[in-house]
Structure formats: structure tokens, C-alpha cells
Amino acid sequence: MPELPEVETVRRGIAPVLEGARIERADILDARLVRPFDPGIVAGELAGERVRAVDRRGKYLLVRFESGRVLLMHLRMTGSLRHAARGALAADRATRAVLRMDNGSDVAFRDVRRFGTWELLEPQEVRPTLAERLGPEPLGAFSAARLGRRLEGRRAPLKSALLDQRTVAGLGNIYVDEALWHSRLHPLRSAGGLDGDELRRLHRALRRVLRLGIARQGSTLRDYTAPDGSYGSMQDEFRAYGRAGQPCDRCRAVLERIVVGGRGTTFCPRCQALTRASGPS
CATH class of the missing domain: 1.10.8.50 (Helicase, Ruva Protein; domain 3)
Structure with missing residues (x-):
């Protein structure tokens, strides 16, 4: 299962692709990724959001939008992100979602075991959700x-x-x-x-x-x-x-x-x- 170093590596690799770009379209191909919510509704909510920053908290990736919302991604056992120019992503049965960005990039969430999760949090939900689930960051102000x-x-x-x-x-x-x-x-x-x-x-x-x-x-x-x-x-x-x-x-x-x-x-x-x-x- 990806741990802090793996998730931080993913963050550093995907941040330049996502930050500043707007989601033109979101395709959620596996309903389990966002359950119990309807994948069509979540995809519709993501469309039009512009990415302000990509952060990490523990094993979570936080895609922060200019609206204040946050897409909370957990890779679980086999989740990973891939990116390529529009239309150039390789066909892959493990792809569970694709974000089509206005900078000409496609970003795919790939997950063989299908345990990874996406949660779209409203601004007021972000802080209490993370505080309830996570202790301090070991590489931060941690003595x-x-x-x-x-x-x-x-x-x-x-x-x-x-x-x-x-x-x-x-x-x-x-x-x-x-x-x-x-x-x-x-x-x-x-x-x-x-x-x-x-x-x-x-x-x-x-x-x-x-x-x-x-x-x-x-x-x-x-x-x-x-x-x-x-x-x-x-x-x-x-x-x-x-x-x-x-x-x-x-x-x-x-x-x-x-x-x-x-x-x-x-x-x-x-x-x-x-x-x-x-x-x-």
C-alpha cells in the first residue's frame, strides 16, 4: 500500500500537470470509486473546477480547487495516477476515472484492486474530516x-x-x-x-x-x-x-x-x- 513517501512522490509528479488547470470533463468509470454517491453527479460537480494546489496529508492526496472544495484521493493498495496529452493515455482496464484538463492533459486514476477512493468535500468539511482521521505529519513540526x-x-x-x-x-x-x-x-x-x-x-x-x-x-x-x-x-x-x-x-x-x-x-x-x-x- 502506498505510504507517505509514495504519495508524496505522486503529488510532486502530478502537481505541475493539475495546478492552474481547469477540469473540462470528468469521467468516473467505476461507481465504487465515489460510493455512496452517484458517479454521474460527482463527475458533474467536478467539471468546471480549477485546481489551485495539490497537497498531501498523510496518505491522502488533496486536490484543492479555487472554489474551496477539495477532492480527497486515497490510493489504498494499488491506486496510482497517470497523465498524457489529450487522447494519448494507453487503454487500461484498471482505469477507474479520467480528468480531462483544459491544458490539453488527461489524468487517469488507475487502480487494479479497486480499493481507492475519491471524496469531494465542501470547504467547511475539509478541516474536520482530516482532523478526525489523521494525527500530525511526521515530517512537519513534529518533535x-x-x-x-x-x-x-x-x-x-x-x-x-x-x-x-x-x-x-x-x-x-x-x-x-x-x-x-x-x-x-x-x-x-x-x-x-x-x-x-x-x-x-x-x-x-x-x-x-x-x-x-x-x-x-x-x-x-x-x-x-x-x-x-x-x-x-x-x-x-x-x-x-x-x-x-x-x-x-x-x-x-x-x-x-x-x-x-x-x-x-x-x-x-x-x-x-x-x-x-x-x-x-
Whole structure:
């Protein structure tokens, strides 16, 4: 599933195409994309809107219109955006919607698994919708102390707490595994039981792996690509995710895989040891 670095890469790739352009026509080809709303009605509402900015919040893309409305896009597991000159988009059965812009570009939303969503929010709905769903941005004004406050009192496993988008926005399975490896913290640690040094290590690691992911244009494991069709290379930097059975790059112990909160999780049993004192209470 695309996480913060992948969505930020998509944002950077599609913003120059959309910003300043007006939607001449919207074709919503899959009713699931905008349910429970009628796709014809949503398409009609989008037509005529001019894009002021393309932003990101957590794993969401925000297409902000001059009217104050926002088209909230969530890529989910396999969503991506493609763009080409008018009429030049390749035929693709995975295309769920196409925006035809007045600058001569067509922008397609492609989604093999069909879990992605579009929500057209009125101006007064934007702030409360995002506030209800998302915690702070980890690459914004976000300190180790603030991370500690977000985790304070949480008895859930550390990995589960970090995957909760209301704790910190934009984190997913890949970058949490990577951050926990870099910070030498076991994924089953009690989220509220970290001391000051551990919080600082985790805070540094989260920002480090997210910035590296953006620099590498995300991780391409199956379906993810940037809007120009290029692939990310963050997978070449993995130290934990997907490497169960391989030697740890730090201590050479064999990496192990467990399931935490229903998510496959890879860690080093030596570098990220779970002690009796630090385990879930």
C-alpha cells in the first residue's frame, strides 16, 4: 500500500500537470470509486473546477480547487495516477476515472484492486474530516516530545500504535518496520512504555526512513509507480521489511517474521530484543 513517501512522490509528479488547470470533463468509470454517491453527479460537480494546489496529508492526496472544495484521493493498495496529452493515455482496464484538463492533459486514476477512493468535500468539511482521521505529519513540526505525547498511555504494541493514522499520519507497514529496525525497538514493545532516549531514537528513525523513501521516489514492490510511469527504488534500502530469513545488516543475526495486529512484521531478534521489562504490560 502506498505510504507517505509514495504519495508524496505522486503529488510532486502530478502537481505541475493539475495546478492552474481547469477540469473540462470528468469521467468516473467505476461507481465504487465515489460510493455512496452517484458517479454521474460527482463527475458533474467536478467539471468546471480549477485546481489551485495539490497537497498531501498523510496518505491522502488533496486536490484543492479555487472554489474551496477539495477532492480527497486515497490510493489504498494499488491506486496510482497517470497523465498524457489529450487522447494519448494507453487503454487500461484498471482505469477507474479520467480528468480531462483544459491544458490539453488527461489524468487517469488507475487502480487494479479497486480499493481507492475519491471524496469531494465542501470547504467547511475539509478541516474536520482530516482532523478526525489523521494525527500530525511526521515530517512537519513534529518533535520527539510530541511523539511521546501521542503514545502516552497506549498499551498496544508499538507497531500497532504507529500504524494507527490518528497517532502519526502517513505511516504503513514498510516504513514502520524500517524505523523500528533503525531505532532498535521491538515491534511488540508497549507503545506507552518508551523512555526519553528511545523516543528520540524512534523519532529520528521515522524521519530518516521517510525522507530516504521520498528521495528514492518510494518503494516499488508490485504496482506502485510515479505518474510518469517510473519506479521507486526504496526497496533497495530495506533493512527489515520483507527480509525475514536474511542476516541483519547490523549484527548478522537472522531476521525473523511475526504478525502484529494482523500485519506481517520483520525484525532482528538480537538488535531489537524484547526484554521482560520492556514488553507489553
